[in-house]
Amino acid sequence: MEKNPITPEGHAKLRDELHNLKSVERPKIIQMIATAREHGDLSENAEYHAAREKQSFTEGRIKELEAKLALAEVIDPSKLSGAKVAFGATVVLSNATTGEETKYQILGADEADLTKGSISITSPLARSLLGKEVGDEVKVRMPGGDRTYEVLDVIYK
Structure with missing residues (x-):
């Protein structure tokens, strides 16, 4: 794979976004899913489906950021x-x-x-x-x- 040039500021922004997704957004979504499950029947539970969709998007973004950071070549x-x-x-x-x-x-x-x-x-x-x-x-x-x-x-x- 080819290295991706990035400035120190850009690298820090990506790292901060990844940290926020893992430490703030992910736990929040897990709590949303747990709360929605308590409401009963999951097949017609809009809150549950919305939370699962948000979880899927967030996990995809985490993987994307991890890949970008792995290939980053920091140049000042x-x-x-x-x-x-x-x-x-x-x-x-x-x-x-x-x-x-x-x-x-x-x-x-x-x-x-x-x-x-x-x-x-x-x-x-x-x-x-x-x-x-x-x-x-x-x-x-x-x-x-x-x-x-x-x-x-x-x-x-």
């Missing part, structure tokens, strides 16, 4: 440097057509949030940027059509 962008774009870099780009400047940080798939200015390392744009330097032009095939960007700056923070 603040300890990186260099002129080439790599995981953790914040890249300032200029759209060659419109001249519009944008800034993205390249993070792992579990941390990426376009509304916060971060993109997944597996996205078409990030894959095209990896290894590029200031002044390089990058052509990217995106769902909305091909775009060309110029790398204006590469920052590790």
